[in-house]
Amino acid sequence: MTDPGLIAALRHLAGDMHVLLDDDALALAASDVHETGALPLAVVRPQSVDTLAACVGAATSHGYAIAPRGGGLSYTAGYIPAGPRTISVDLSGLNRIVAISEADMTITVEAGVTWKQIQDALRPLGRRLPFFGTFSGKGATVGGGLSHGALFFGSARYGSAAEMVLGLDVVCADGLVLRTGQGALMANSKPFIRSFGPDLTGLFVHDGGTLGVKARATLRLINAPAHEDFASFSFPRIEDASAALSAIAREDLADDVYILDPASTDQIDLSTADMVRSASAVARRAKNLLQALKSLTSMATAGTRFIPEGHYSLHVTAAGRSEAAVLADLNRARILVAKSGGVEVAGTIPRVARADLFANLNGVIGPKGGRWAALNAKVAHSDGERLIAAFDEMIAPHRGTMTDHGVSFTRLASALSNHCFSFEPVFHWQDSWLPIHRAVADPAHLRQYNEPPPNPEGRALVDQLRRETVNLFRDFGAASNQIGRVYPYFSALAPEPASLLLAVKRHLDPRGLMNPGVLEFPSPNTKD
Secondary structure (H helix, E strand, O other), X not given: OOOHHHHHHHHHHHOHHHEEOOHHHHHHHOEOOOOXXXXXXXXEOOOOHHHHHHHHHHHHHOOOEEEEEOOXXXXXXXXXXXXXXXXXXXHHXXXXXXXXXXXXXXXXXXXXXXXXXXXXXXXXXXXXXXOOEOOXXXXXXXXXXXXXXXXXXXXXXXXXXXXXXXXXXXXXXXXXXEEOHHHHOOOOOOOOOOOXXXXXXHHOOOOOOOOOEEEEEXXXXXXXXXXXXXXXXXXXXXXXXXXXXXXXXXXXXXXXXXXXXXXXXXXXXXXXXXXXXXXHHHHHHOOOHHHHHHHHHHHHHHOOOOOOOOOEEEXXXXXXXXXXXXXXXXXXXXXXXXXXXOEEEOXXXXXXXXXXXXXXXXXXXXXXXXXEXXXXXXXXXXXXXXXXXHHHHHHHHXXXXXXXXXXXXXXXXXXXXXXXXXXXXXXXXXXXXXXXXXXXXXXXXXXXXXXXXXXXXXXXXXXXXXXHHHHHHHHHOOEXXXXXXXXXXXXXXXXXXXXXXXXXXXXXXXXXXXXXXXXXXXXXXXXX
């Protein structure tokens, strides 16, 4: 498909070098870590918010859909084109930190800024975001995180990206820019608060880009904790580990608290280079020589086998204003863990995870060069153990078929503030890579593996298991981030909120051109 008039208009607006038509660029835009969609007509990479708005307006005026793309590291078809009459909008060119106000404790950034960029800019100032990034924070962007529900580092205490955003600049389907928070006022107000009147900012958070394209965001800051320390514990049963995780979260004892299952930790086999890099990162993060020696001695004593084989592991990062406060939190966590039967082991995993933040994006490649695809469910802490048991019961009949096709799974559980239990099953199998795997992993990392041959049977089984898992989560009444086109949303709503949201969608996007299919919004051409 070609449209010379639109391509010419986009080139005029964005510049020739920022309108991509080559096969590699189109293929990259058409897939994520797991899903593949249609090739877009073009990829446009605006270098300013004004250019973004003009390009969106030009594309929709020609009847083309918009598929906004940040770091491209999601796995629920949240940014891939629904059809060929689509312009993929690559936001990586909007990568500027606009302003940092230490007086007002805010940071304003463009949507293509990564979590790593923000961390690097704030660290010398002694400031931090409350939630401050995902494991993929080297490439994952603020716009994508706000659209799809980013969480992990800092989330046990502070929640997800949604809880810290104060205001947004959003490009709507007609190319106009809508401002939320204090920016919605006619007066020139600083973006210091979100809650004056109805929460327009919240309307565009977790929308998957189907209500508009995020262009800028203002986020609140905190003082970076002066001290942190780490602890890990092993459990023979995931139920006991989950009970301990929820107990720690309820008492607000940790920045991070998460569970890894044996299928994850039993595979840890660090090379000498990995150990050296991890040790160097730990030493660099230490505040003084004594702390560095203490941390490195702990790692050396633990070696690479620090969790008993077959055991679930619970990892805790405590952070605070003083060593005494951090120690008090960790000691209280130890008491709660002991009540659930946990045994303390070396805290190597959380220590390295914090020391080597955002090191690379090699995690897009699974064990032994394979593929992976994750899902997630958020439930109340009182439902966490029941959800895991229901998932295990669902999986049980498939275990033989999974073995036949080389499909396995791991589980990650984590705390999202003091009121939410997050459960993430991840399916693994050997299969040929998608464009994103080759694009973001370090070349040296890729050279360790021979790309697996295509495995359509294994892939089909994973897709079946994902569908059954999503249905389980729906029946459980769970929430999920990265909704994309995988989780039911609109169909899961009660009639009253569904009607309200559809009215908002049709006001903002009357022709249904903003990331169509995401959140299950019906096409304007279909009956409500």
